[in-house]
Amino acid sequence: MGGSPAPWHRQKEAPMDERELTHLRRCVELATEALEAGDEPFGSVLVDGAGTVRAEDRNRITDGDATRHPEFELARWAAENLTPQERQDATVYTSGEHCPMCSAAHAWVGLGRIVYVASAAQLTEWLSAWGRPQAPVRALSVQEVAPSVQVEGPVDALVPVVQALHRRLADRA
C-alpha cells in the first residue's frame, strides 16, 4: 500500500494556466469542425518550446482512411519540419488522448509532452454507455504505449464539451 499514484493518473494539481487552456480550446474547435465535416470529433495542436503554435489538424477519416488522426498527422509533420531538439521541446495538445497508433508515432518521432482533454478510458466508457461500438484498437493509455512521454489529462474543465461532441456523433450513427 501507499506510494505515489501512477503519473498518468493526475491528481488535483495546480490549475492549468490560461495559455494551455487556450490551446486546448482550439483543439475543441478543430474537433467541432471535424464533426461538422462528417468526421469524428478530434482536434490537435502542436506548440513549440517557445509557446508558438506550429501546426494543427483535425480528424479526416471520411475519405475512407481511418488512420488519418490529427495526432498521427502532427507526428509526421514534426518529423519532416522540426529538428530532434524542437520535437523534444514541443507539446501536443489534443481533444482526446492519443490512440495506440498515435502514441507510438508521437514517441517514434521523439515529440515531447502531451496534454489531452478527455482520456481514452473516458471515451470507452461513454461509447459503452451509449451502446456504440468501440474502436478496433484497444484503448491503451499513452503511458502504456509510450512510457517515456510526459502526459497530462484529463482536463476536467473541458471534458463536458468534448463529451457533448462525441454524443452528437453517437446520435448521428
Ligand SMILES: [Zn+2]
Ligand atoms: Zn490516433
